[in-house]
Amino acid sequence: MSELAIDLEFILGRYNYWLFSILMMTGLYITVSRGNLIKKIVGLNIFQTSVFMLYISLGKVTGGTAPILTGDPDTVYSNPLPHVLILTAIVVGIATTAVGLALVVRIKETYGTIEEDEILELEHDMDFGNGAPQGGSRA
Amino acid sequence: MNANLVGIAIIDIVFFTLLVLTAVAIIRQRSLFAVAMLSGVFSLLSAGLFVTLDAMDVAFTEAAVGAGISTVLMLGTLALTDKDEMKRKRSALLPLLVCFVAGAALIYGTLDMPPFGAADNPVQTHVAPEYIERTPAEIGIPNIVAAVLASYRGFDTMGEVVVVFAALVGVLLMLGTTGRPSGKRKE
Structure with a gap:
């Protein structure tokens, strides 16, 4: 009986981390396996958000409340530091997403496609196809 | 509990x-x-x-x-x-394998972590209690997160603003309407 109780406590103490790892890997899978550049950025966002969740769950105190002062000296507060860190990270994250999406728009203008496979084919043609410049497109 | x-x-x-x-x-x-x-x-x-x-x-x-x-x-x-997204020709087996291995490694790593929500975790006992204690006396606003973000860690937040500015400049340089011929570029 006591063995089972300890196991339950162990799982309750860590299941949060496991759930976020699974979510993180879903984001990684989208980023790596999909060829569409916009979908890759969405996958990166999922990856990023699950890292945020991991940080926030580290700061949670059971029975605690949001770190806003209540005036009652017995109140238990969750840790405010991960919250501050992740607030900054969210804003920086949207800035990098914006740069990534701007790059996608420029790639579409130059190559006429946002699929990774087609871009690689076009680049191969530029380097080795008919009428390729001496030394390839990157010369 | x-x-x-x-x-x-x-x-x-x-x-x-x-x-x-x-x-x-x-x-x-x-x-x-x-x-x-x-x-x-x-x-x-x-x-x-x-x-x-x-x-x-x-x-x-x-x-x-x-x-x-x-x-x-x-x-x-x-x-x-x-x-719309195009259907991809190459197989998605290798990415799946990589994700499973990386996920298993991450979950193995969490087995040594302190339990979720315990008040005596190392993360709760270092500097956080100090911020909670000093905020009412030194800053005088109830929201501790705002106090840390804007006052104790104000320089970090300024760094964040610099990053956002740099991103804005980058986007404008890439997509700005000036200095770029309209329509498709000719190589």
């Missing part, structure tokens, strides 16, 4: 199930418009999860920035690019 933990676990698992369903829908969906909307749904659900984890300020920001601005940016990009 234990009943409290189980209650939190149930709410967390409901939110988590919805998040995974959204992520799987994003994997399977080929219409990029639907993908952009689903990524907004994902951000909103994670904002809900942040509320259950006591992070109100983070939930506000995630709902406004993740579900709001991010979706608008995606839709703007969609208007300038494609509407």
